[in-house]
Amino acid sequence: xxxxxxxxxxxxxxxxxxxxxxxxxxxxxxxxxxxxxxxxxxxxxxxxxxxxxxxxxxxxxxxxxxxxxxxxxxxxxxxxxxxxxxxxxxxxxxxxxxxxxxxxxxxxxxxxxxxxxxxxxxxxxxxxxxxxxxxxxxxxxxxxxxxxxxxxxxxxxxxxxxxxxxxxxxxxxxxxxxxxxxxxxxxxxxxxxxxxxxxxxxxxxxxxxxxxxxxxxxxxxxxxxxxxxxxxxxxxxxxxxx
Numbered sequence: 001x002x003x004x005x006x007x008x009x010x011x012x013x014x015x016x017x018x019x020x021x022x023x024x025x026x027x028x029x030x031x032x033x034x035x036x037x038x039x040x041x042x043x044x045x046x047x048x049x050x051x052x053x054x055x056x057x058x059x060x061x062x063x064x065x066x067x068x069x070x071x072x073x074x075x076x077x078x079x080x081x082x083x084x085x086x087x088x089x090x091x092x093x094x095x096x097x098x099x100x101x102x103x104x105x106x107x108x109x110x111x112x113x114x115x116x117x118x119x120x121x122x123x124x125x126x127x128x129x130x131x132x133x134x135x136x137x138x139x140x141x142x143x144x145x146x147x148x149x150x151x152x153x154x155x156x157x158x159x160x161x162x163x164x165x166x167x168x169x170x171x172x173x174x175x176x177x178x179x180x181x182x183x184x185x186x187x188x189x190x191x192x193x194x195x196x197x198x199x200x201x202x203x204x205x206x207x208x209x210x211x212x213x214x215x216x217x218x219x220x221x222x223x224x225x226x227x228x229x230x231x232x233x234x235x236x237x238x239x240x241x242x
Contacts, residue, residue, distance in 0.1 A: 001192055003024070005048075005059055007021075008021040008056070028191070030208045032207040033194065033195070034238075035212055041198070080158060080159045082162070084161065087168075088137075088145045092136065096135050126185070160192045162194045165196055203224070
């Protein structure tokens with residue numbers, strides 16, 4: 001799935017946070033949407049997946065303009081994507097396995113339970129949580145909860161996985177492990193990932209393509225190795241910060 005952003009203004013209550021965005025999210029790569037805290041990274045992601053309406057501009061998927069006012073179009077979009085929310089958004093009243101199964105049960109209530117159990121176990125194994133399906137979110141560490149939420153986001157084998165600040169609240173070792181997991185998912189399953197983060201170590205480790213935002217505008221679009229050639233004082237200050 002290739003996503004094209006054209007002349008996009010995003011924000012809240014009619015007030016733009018970011019203006020005139022033009023960039024591409026290539027298929028089959030890990031695209032990192034980066035920038036300092038509060039610059040609008042998560043707002044862009046939520047606009048692309050239809051949780052926040054754009055103020056103006058266009059979003060195209062595989063060359064086709066997305067009509068976010070159409071319920072049928074949104075359903076079609078949600079059938080193709082998975083989302084890992086910043087806090088994991090697991091339901092504490094459900095077991096880990098029930099949480100992972102939830103997207104399938106919501107989209108297809110008649111889905112065969114034996115097959116669904118196999119799908120849940122497969123995804124939990126992929127994220128290193130084999131055998132924890134009967135546990136509850138409260139019983140898991142922060143890193144395990146993020147992995148469980150990741151399993152849930154992948155249970156329907158999405159074409160694109162959107163991750164909003166996946167390392168938020170994690171210690172450096174756990175964060176590094178999650179970065180390695182995301183990179184491994186892309187390499188093993190040839191998927192497209194869109195990751196929102198301001199963590200420099202994560203950007204350097206996982207990014208195939210970078211979208212850098214600051215001061216209400218797009219500051220850079222390209223490969224990590226092309227950053228040095230970009231004549232932009234903000235880029236230097238952002239990537240050299242300690």
